[in-house]
Amino acid sequence: MQEKKRIIPKYAYIPLLCAVLLNTIVYNGSKLISNHLHHFDFSIIIDAYIPFCSLFILIYILAYLHWIIGYIIISRENSYTCYSILSAEIIAKFICLFFFLVLPTTIVRPEVSSDGILSFFTRFIYAMDEPVNLFPSIHCLESWMVFRGSIHLKKVSKSYKWVMFVCAVLVCMSTVFVKQHVFVDIIGGILAVEISLFIVHKWKIGIFFEKINVKFKK
Numbered sequence: 007m008q009e010k011k012r013i014i015p016k017y018a019y020i021p022l023l024c025a026v027l028l029n030t031i032v033y034n035g036s037k038l039i040s041n042h043l044h045h046f047d048f049s050i051i052i053d054a055y056i057p058f059c060s061l062f063i064l065i066y067i068l069a070y071l072h073w074i075i076g077y078i079i080i081s082r083e084n085s086y087t088c089y090s091i092l093s094a095e096i097i098a099k100f101i102c103l104f105f106f107l108v109l110p111t112t113i114v115r116p117e118v119s120s121d122g123i124l125s126f127f128t129r130f131i132y133a134m135d136e137p138v139n140l141f142p143s144i145h146c147l148e149s150w151m152v153f154r155g156s157i158h159l160k161k162v163s164k165s166y167k168w169v170m171f172v173c174a175v176l177v178c179m180s181t182v183f184v185k186q187h188v189f190v191d192i193i194g195g196i197l198a199v200e201i202s203l204f205i206v207h208k209w210k211i212g213i214f215f216e217k218i219n220v221k222f223k224k
Contacts, residue, residue, distance in 0.1 A: 013078065014078060014081055014082070015081060015082060015085070015088070017085045017088065017089075018081035018082075018085075018088050018092075020215060021081075021088060021089060021092035021093070021096075021215045022077065022081060022092065024092070024096060025077075025092050025095050025096055025099075028096055028099050029099055029144070032099045032100075032102055032103045032106070033102075033106075033139055033144065036103055036106035036107055036139060037106075037136070037138060037139065039107055040106060040107055040110040040138070040139075043110050044110070045110045045111055045112035045138060046109060046110065046111050046112070047111065047112055047113060047114065047188075048111055048140070048141055048188050048190040048191065049113070049188045050188070050189060050190060052189050053182065053188045053189055056182050056183065056189070057183070058116050058183065058184070058185050059183040059184070060118070060120075060122075060124035060125055060127075060128050060184065061124060061183075062179065062180040062183035062184050063124055063127045063128045063131060063180070063184050064124070064127070065176050065177060065179070065180040066131065066145065066177070066180040066181065066184050066186065067127065067131070069145055069148070069149055069173075069177040069180070072148075072149055072152065072170075072173050072174075072177065073148045073149065073152055075152075076149075076151075076152025076153075076155065076156065076170060077091075077092075077152060077155075079156070079159065079162060079166075080092075080152065080155040080156070080159065082161070083158070083159050083160070083161055085216065086212065086216075087155070087158050087159070088215075089212035089213070089214075089215040089216055090158075090206050090207075090211075090212035091151065091154075091155040091158070092212075092215065093206045093211045093212045093214065093215065094151065094199070094202040094203045094205070094206045095148075095151055095202070097201075097202035097205055097206065097211070098142075098147055098151065098198040098199055098201075098202040101142065101198045101201065101202065102139075102142055102144060102147070102198060105141055105142060105194070106139045109141065110138060110139070111138065111139070111140040111141045111191070112137050112138050112140065113137045113140060113185065113186070113187065113188060114137075115132060115137055115185045115186075116185055118132065128184060131184070131186070135186070137186070140186075140187050140188070140191045141190060141191045141194045142191060142194030142195040142197070142198045143178075143181055143187045143191035143192055143194060143195040144195065145177055145178075145180075145181050145186070145187070145195070146174075146177065146178045146181060146187070146191065146192045146194075146195030146196060147195035147196075147198050147199055149173060149174040149177035149178065150174050150178075150195060150196050150199045151199045152170060152174070153167075153170040153171050153173070153174040154199055154200075154203060156170040156171075178192045178195075178196075
């Protein structure tokens with residue numbers, strides 16, 4: 007099968023797998039360590055003025071599709087872009103791990119007792135996702151990362167980049183409107199992306215995956 011016909015190029019397999027595995031380890035593994043620690047609530051004044059809006063639960067859930075599409079498109083651009091963005095993704099997760107362990111956070115979520123499909127989805131998310139590991143927001147981090155990654159793409163249209171930006175903004179909004187995060191968590195997620203992208207650009211860390219793939223080809 008020719009490389010161009012693959013949905014995900016061969017060179018992207020290892021970095022994508024590493025990113026998925028690290029995300030699982032960081033998010034779930036850190037809970038086992040920080041579970042007994044004091045958790046902080048980073049709510050500020052602006053959070054009191056943000057209403058609960060169950061309609062945003064749809065955007066919160068669809069964010070996963072946003073990330074899948076975003077990372078696949080990034081991986082198809084070329085190996086350099088793929089390695090750079092996914093290296094930044096991995097560095098960002100280590101930033102998350104640091105805060106999850108050193109400054110664990112929590113939030114008081116509203117009681118959702120009304121009927122309807124939106125309330126059902128909200129209760130499902132609440133049941134599946136404990137109100138911990140909030141700062142930085144991984145939801146915001148991932149959506150901002152695929153948007154920032156799209157800026158470097160030359161094989162997509164300008165409208166695609168705008169769509170990714172709008173989706174990133176909506177996902178960030180959804181995290182506070184469904185009370186899964188507070189406003190500061192959004193800032194943390196975006197900063198984690200920007201810091202990690204700066205590190206990758208400064209020290210060319212993406213070459214790490216290039217060396218691994220070359221080794222596997224031998």
